[in-house]
Amino acid sequence: MSDLRxxxxxxxxxxxxxxSTGLDDLQNENSDAExxxxxxxxxxxxxxxxxxFGLDRLIKFAHAFENVLDDLRSDKLAVxxxxxxxxxxxxxxLNDLVDAARDDNDLPETDGAAVLAExxxxxxxxNGTTGAExxxxxxxxxDDFVALSVNIGLDLGGDDSGLxxxxxxxxxxxxxxxxxxxxxxxxxxxxxxxxxxDPALLFRAIGEMGDLTIEADCSAVAPLESLQDAPxxxxxxxxxxxxxxxxxxxxxxxxxxxxxxxxxEISEMMAExxxxxxxxxxxxxxxxPEPVAKPIAQKSPAKAxxxxxxxxxxxxxxxxxxxxxKSSEPRNSTIRVDLNxxxxxxxxxxELVISEAMLRQSMNELPVSANSxxxxxxxxxxxxxxxxxxxxMAIRAQPVRGLFQRMSRIVRESSRQAGKTSRLVMVGEATxxxxxxxxxxxxxxxxxxxxxxxxxxxxxxxxxxxxxxxMGTIKLEAAHRSGRVVISLSDDGAGVNRVKVRQKxxxxxxxxxxxxxxxxxxxxxxxxxxxxxADEISQLSGRGVGMDVVRSEIQALGGRINLQSEPNKxxxxxxxLPLTLAVMEGMLIEVAxxxxxxxxxxxxxxxxxxxxxIHDFCDGDRGLSVNDSxxxxxxxxxxLGFRSPLKNFNNQSLLLIEGESGRRSALAVDGIVEQRExxxxxxxxNYQTIPGxxxxxxxxxxxxxxxxxxxxxxPSPGNxxxxxxxxxxxxxxxxxx
Amino acid sequence: MSEQATLEKTDNRMEIVSFTIGExxxxxxxxxxxxxxxxxxxxxxxxxxxxxxxxxxxxxAVLPVIDxxxxxxxxxxxxxxxxxxxxxxxDEKSVGFLVDAVSNIITVNLEEMKPTPEVSxxxxxxxxxGVYTLEETIVRAIDxxxxxxxxxxxxx
Numbered sequence: 001m002s003d004l005r006x007x008x009x010x011x012x013x014x015x016x017x018x019x020s021t022g023l024d025d026l027q028n029e030n031s032d033a034e035x036x037x038x039x040x041x042x043x044x045x046x047x048x049x050x051x052x053f054g055l056d057r058l059i060k061f062a063h064a065f066e067n068v069l070d071d072l073r074s075d076k077l078a079v080x081x082x083x084x085x086x087x088x089x090x091x092x093x094l095n096d097l098v099d100a101a102r103d104d105n106d107l108p109e110t111d112g113a114a115v116l117a118e119x120x121x122x123x124x125x126x127n128g129t130t131g132a133e134x135x136x137x138x139x140x141x142x143d144d145f146v147a148l149s150v151n152i153g154l155d156l157g158g159d160d161s162g163l164x165x166x167x168x169x170x171x172x173x174x175x176x177x178x179x180x181x182x183x184x185x186x187x188x189x190x191x192x193x194x195x196x197x198d199p200a201l202l203f204r205a206i207g208e209m210g211d212l213t214i215e216a217d218c219s220a221v222a223p224l225e226s227l228q229d230a231p232x233x234x235x236x237x238x239x240x241x242x243x244x245x246x247x248x249x250x251x252x253x254x255x256x257x258x259x260x261x262x263x264x265e266i267s268e269m270m271a272e273x274x275x276x277x278x279x280x281x282x283x284x285x286x287x288x289p290e291p292v293a294k295p296i297a298q299k300s301p302a303k304a305x306x307x308x309x310x311x312x313x314x315x316x317x318x319x320x321x322x323x324x325x326k327s328s329e330p331r332n333s334t335i336r337v338d339l340n341x342x343x344x345x346x347x348x349x350x351e352l353v354i355s356e357a358m359l360r361q362s363m364n365e366l367p368v369s370a371n372s373x374x375x376x377x378x379x380x381x382x383x384x385x386x387x388x389x390x391x392x393m394a395i396r397a398q399p400v401r402g403l404f405q406r407m408s409r410i411v412r413e414s415s416r417q418a419g420k421t422s423r424l425v426m427v428g429e430a431t432x433x434x435x436x437x438x439x440x441x442x443x444x445x446x447x448x449x450x451x452x453x454x455x456x457x458x459x460x461x462x463x464x465x466x467x468x469x470x471m472g473t474i475k476l477e478a479a480h481r482s483g484r485v486v487i488s489l490s491d492d493g494a495g496v497n498r499v500k501v502r503q504k505x506x507x508x509x510x511x512x513x514x515x516x517x518x519x520x521x522x523x524x525x526x527x528x529x530x531x532x533x534a535d536e537i538s539q540l541s542g543r544g545v546g547m548d549v550v551r552s553e554i555q556a557l558g559g560r561i562n563l564q565s566e567p568n569k570x571x572x573x574x575x576x577l578p579l580t581l582a583v584m585e586g587m588l589i590e591v592a593x594x595x596x597x598x599x600x601x602x603x604x605x606x607x608x609x610x611x612x613x614i615h616d617f618c619d620g621d622r623g624l625s626v627n628d629s630x631x632x633x634x635x636x637x638x639x640l641g642f643r644s645p646l647k648n649f650n651n652q653s654l655l656l657i658e659g660e661s662g663r664r665s666a667l668a669v670d671g672i673v674e675q676r677e678x679x680x681x682x683x684x685x686n687y688q689t690i691p692g693x694x695x696x697x698x699x700x701x702x703x704x705x706x707x708x709x710x711x712x713x714x715p716s717p718g719n720x721x722x723x724x725x726x727x728x729x730x731x732x733x734x735x736x737x
Numbered sequence: 738m739s740e741q742a743t744l745e746k747t748d749n750r751m752e753i754v755s756f757t758i759g760e761x762x763x764x765x766x767x768x769x770x771x772x773x774x775x776x777x778x779x780x781x782x783x784x785x786x787x788x789x790x791x792x793x794x795x796x797x798a799v800l801p802v803i804d805x806x807x808x809x810x811x812x813x814x815x816x817x818x819x820x821x822x823x824x825x826x827x828d829e830k831s832v833g834f835l836v837d838a839v840s841n842i843i844t845v846n847l848e849e850m851k852p853t854p855e856v857s858x859x860x861x862x863x864x865x866x867g868v869y870t871l872e873e874t875i876v877r878a879i880d881x882x883x884x885x886x887x888x889x890x891x892x893x
Contacts, residue, residue, distance in 0.1 A: 351797025594781060640783035686800040686830045687792070688886065691784050696792060696799045704780040704792050704799055 004195075008049040009102045010336065013402070015042040016095060020405045023091055026084050033073070040069040046098070058097045061112065064119040065090045068126075076126040086122065089115045092409055182242060182251060185265040187235035192261035203238065205254045211241035235263075339435070342395050349385070349392045350679050356385045357700035393583075397432035400478045400487070403441060404429050410446050411474055414453040422457055422472035431478035433485050437577055440557055441487070444550040448489050448573055449474065451546065456491035456571050466568060468492065481576075490572035496565035498522045523563045527551045558584055558601055584680050586697070586707065587655065588673040592642035595705040597678055597697055598655055598667065602710035605656040606672055612654050620645055624654060624666045631656070634713050635668045640692055659714040667713055680707065749847040753869075755876050756823065756839045758806045762876045763836075764843075764869070769825045769881055773839050776820040789886055790816065793833055795824060801886065802833040808884060810860045827881045834884075843876075845869050850878060 022039035025031040047062035068087070071077040093112035100107045184206070188199055203214055220233040240251070248266050255264050360378055404426045411424040433441075457463070457472035464470055475490045498519060505511045505525045517525075529548040547563075554561045559577040578584065586597035587606075605626075613625045614633065623630040633654070637643045646652070652668040659665075678697035681704075683690055694709035753764040754773075779791030779802050788807035792799050802822060806814045814820065814835055822833040850867040866878045 347797060354794075354797055642781065642783065681797075681799040683792070683799065686798070686832060690782055693783060696780070698794050698797060698799070702794055703778070704794050706780065706782070706792075 005053060007336075008053060009098065011049065012046055012098045012102075015046050016091070016098065017402055017405060018042045019091055019094075020408070021401075023084070023087055024405075024408070026079060026087070031079070036069060036073045040066060040073055043069060043094070046094070050101070053101075055097075055101045057107070058094075058101055061090075061094060061097055061116055061119075064116055064123065065094060067123040068119050071123055071126040077122065083122070086115070086118055088412060090119055092412070095409070180242070181269055182238075182240045182248065183267045183269060184238040184240065184251060185235065185263075185267075186238065186255070187263040188232050188258070189261045189263070190232045192258050193232055195261065197258050197261070199236065202254055202258070203236070206238060206240060206251060209240060209246045209250065210243040213239045215239075337395075342392075346392050346396065349389050353385050353389050353679075354698050354700070354702065356381055358702045361700050393434075394432065396434050396436075398435050398438055399430050399432050400438055401426075401429035403438045403445070404476050404478070406442065407445055407449055407476055410449045411453060414450045415472075418454050418457075420453060420457055420460065420472060421470060422453060422474055425473055425475045427475065427477040428479050431480060431485060433478075433577065437485070437557055440553070441575075441577075444553045444575075445476075445487075445489070447546070447550050449476075452489060452491040452493070452571070452573075456493035458494050462494070466494075485577045486574060487577065488572055488574040490570055492570040495567040495569060495571055496523050496526070496563070498565075498567075501525055520564070523565050526563060527561070555601065558599070560601075583677050584697075584707070585675065586678045587675050588678075588699075588705065589636075589653075589655070589669040590671040590673060591640070591669050592637040594642060595673070595699060595703065596636070596640075596669075597705050597707045598657065599694070599707065599710060600675065602657045602659065603655060604658050604664070607654040607656070607666075609651050609653055612649075612666075614649055622649065626656065626666075631664050631666050632715050633666045633668055634715060636708070636713070637668075637670070639713060657710045657713065659711045663714050665714045667708075667710075678705070678707070750844055751847060752842055752844050753876070753878070754823065754839060755841050755843060755871075756821070756836045758809065758837050759811055761811070762840065762874050763805070763879055764876045765823065765825060765834075765879055765881060767842060769827050771824040771826050771831065774822045774824060774833075776816050776818055776822060776835070786886060787813070790814075790835055793822070795831070795833070798831060800824070800831045800833055802835055803884070803886065805834045805836050805879075805884070809864055810858070825881065827885055830885065832885065843871060845871075853877075 019039050019042040022031070022035045022042070025035050043062050043066045047059055047066060050058040050062060065087075068077065068083075068090075072079060072083070077083060093115050096107060096111065099105075186199070186202075188197075192199075203212070206212055215237045217235045217237065218233075220235070240246075242251075248268060251266055252264075255262065360382065363374065363378055404424075408424045408426070411422060415422045452474055453472075457474075458466065458468075460470050463472065473492045475488075477488045477490070479486050501522050502511070502517065502525075505522075505528070506513055510525060510528050511517065527547045527550075551561050554575055554577070557577055559575055562574045562576075563571065564574070565571040585600040587600055587603055589596050589598060607624075615623045615625065615630070617623060622633040624633050625631075633649070635646055635649075635652075638645045646668070649668055652670065653672050655667040655669060655672070657665060657667060678699075681696045681698065683693065683696055690706075692709055692712050693706045695707045696704050697707055699705050752767040754767050754770050755762055755764040757763070774795075777793055779793045781791045782789060782801070785791075785801075788804050790802040790804050793802050804814045804816075806812055814837075816835060819838075821836055821839050823836060823839065824831065824833050826832075850869055852867055853862060853865045856862070863883050864880055866880045869876045869878065
């Protein structure tokens with residue numbers, strides 16, 4: 001059951017996305033009849049699923065929402081800004097309800113009550129009815145959605161009334177001959193029962209189609225004493241003398257939800273002839289994306305019964321296309337795949353790429369490497385494995401659309417709270433980013449948007465005075481640029497008030513009055529910890545945990561953040577992110593005979609031996625003078641316990657690194673090899689966290705190189721190096737175990 | 738029905754992989770063993786317990802190699818090509834055990850396992866679940882859950 005539930009919520013996410021897209025179209029007056037139809041179907045499907053899981057509040061609300069959409073659809077209501085606004089609030093609340101149901105939370109009763117009332121009122125006004133709708137909603141949940149599989153399945157039949165019920169099956173396809181009859185042989189697998197389907201319900205549905213005789217064959221049923229855990233073994237033969245308008249496709253639809261969990265044979269017979277034609281291949285139907293626009297009752301090509309997931313997705317297509325009705329444009333066909341499977345595939349391909357590199361390296365060492373046929377084949381292998389890796393990574397990639405749509409809600413809410421009017425313009429929603437990256441962008445983006453609305457946009461009167469439209473515009477833009485994803489958020493507000501920022505920074509002692517700062521230096525002061533220019537803490541922002549948190553979250557994703565501002569024109573914050581978290585740019589170095597990788601994100605500068613200006617302090621501590629300041633030097637080999645402290649740093653290269661906190665240090669290493677992309681392999685999965693080490697990677701020669709956790713390599717004053725001291729003590733403790 | 742009867746009988750039977758470290762014989766439940774490989778070079782880990790040899794690359798997966806001899810208090814192994822790594826999957830983690838040689842796969846009956854002698858060594862009582870007597874040799878059954886590297890406090 002929990003699987004089904006998960007599936008329902010996943011579907012809800014998709015449906016809400018459709019709804020959100022529709023709302024945006026409505027708002028931009030870009031809508032047609034199909035927009036409202038698809039919105040209606042989304043809400044309706046959510047209601048249907050909610051019914052199956054007994055989510056009463058969700059049903060009630062979806063029902064009210066659906067009614068308004070239905071009235072819009074049937075032109076009882078006209079789209080106007082009030083209705084659009086109402087629907088946006090409705091959408092937000094629907095989102096809340098779905099989220100609450102997913103987490104098994106109860107929203108406070110008052111939440112959304114106003115929206116619900118307004119929705120109901122709107123319907124009543126449109127229909128001239130009174131509050132009878134409520135009972136209707138309850139009926140819906142009892143009558144139509146209890147037997148989940150069967151009834152929802154029938155909804156695909158092009159019945160557009162919204163409330164599918166069995167007798168309402170519309171005529172589809174060609175009318176069958178009055179003389180013909182269908183013989184359906186049906187044998188359920190154990191899986192069918194395990195999923196809670198009931199053959200009786202299926203048969204009842206078929207019974208609605210005409211004159212039905214059912215014979216059960218129990219001969220295969222095991223004797224009672226050995227019946228426990230026995231596989232399903234009853235088969236049925238159903239003979240249907242169909243009503244007009246029933247054809248094989250219609251019957252097949254009944255079984256749509258149990259496809260792959262049963263053996264189904266449908267044959268059509270003329271009354272006088274014996275088994276004229278075996279119409280159906282044993283395998284159930286596959287619907288390619290195109291059939292969306294065709295009548296569903298058509299016979300579809302055969303496909304393997306096991307591909308359940310594909311079927312499911314296709315079924316959604318069918319839903320989206322609403323059966324026999326024409327849909328505006330074919331949707332992309334999608335499948336739902338367990339993320340673990342994708343990750344497994346990605347890992348395997350990663351291994352393949354490494355093996356390929358190993359092969360290439362060992363070929364180079366062989367005298368035969370001059371052999372052109374071999375080197376050509378290896379070159380091809382390299383290209384192919386590269387393409388393969390890219391394509392596999394692309395599976396994890398998701399359009400940022402979902403993320404952006406969530407943000408449009410944040411804009412609405414924060415505008416309401418700040419008493420400003422604003423709209424969100426989205427550009428490049430189709431840009432694809434790794435799923436994990438999009439998930440982890442929610443928080444920082446939310447924060448940034450609140451900031452933009454609260455601080456970026458001026459108050460309405462100021463905007464009008466500055467000759468700007470009253471409604472502020474916030475633009476969220478995504479694009480791929482040179483192997484990275486760039487997401488920028490801009491507002492058309494007043495820009496950063498540099499005088500005020502500087503003043504605040506001086507008050508807080510972040511800069512000195514005599515410091516010479518460029519405009520961009522001042523703008524970037526906003527990312528400093530504890531900085532907030534809001535004079536009073538507003539509900540939205542200004543609590544001091546501001547842009548510095550955003551910055552550290554972006555940096556944790558391997559990203560960079562940058563702010564540009566122009567007075568009276570607005571502010572643009574640009575985030576640049578790696579396409580995936582699985583690959584990272586790093587500097588390969590050598591220490592005490594071990595290869596290690598230092599993430600390039602933290603790297604500021606490298607110094608060759610002899611270039612550095614090193615000064616000795618107590619206890620063998622050393623400092624490096626760079627631009628008038630003194631940085632601590634950390635001997636990486638010693639910090640990681642690979643060797644005893646060095647006496648002499650003359651042959652050491654230095655890497656200047658900067659941690660998330662903005663503090664710097666210099667790592668002394670034996671040699672710098674090269675900068676390269678490395679595939680990140682976690683250590684926790686098979687081992688545990690290692691002090692001073694963030695992860696590992698596999699080099700071209702098959703060797704493992706550890707990736708240094710630069711943040712842990714920046715000593716805090718007086719505490720020694722955490723990576724060094726704590727670690728070695730623990731080692732001793734541990735060896736007594 | 739006869740099939741069920743045999744099933745019941747085999748219930749307590751299990752297969753074990755036996756191997757040697759120095760002069761002693763040990764064994765693991767075969768259910769934990771994924772594969773057996775020759776010694777490959779490992780990457781040294783900073784601040785690792787002395788019985789963790791390093792990390793090895795198993796077809797792209799990174800997993801720790803444990804010197805079972807060191808772990809059991811039998812002295813440090815200087816690995817060379819004749820040594821063997823048993824790749825095992827225990828508690829959702831993959832790990833390699835460095836041992837001298839793998840001897841055999843044997844079917845034993847769980848009831849034949851005798852308790853570990855009540856010796857004073859904490860290592861013996863912690864890491865050895867019991868012993869099987871197979872012909873002339875004593876085979877020590879390793880407690881796989883205890884033998885895994887314990888989380889250091891820094892991990893938390």
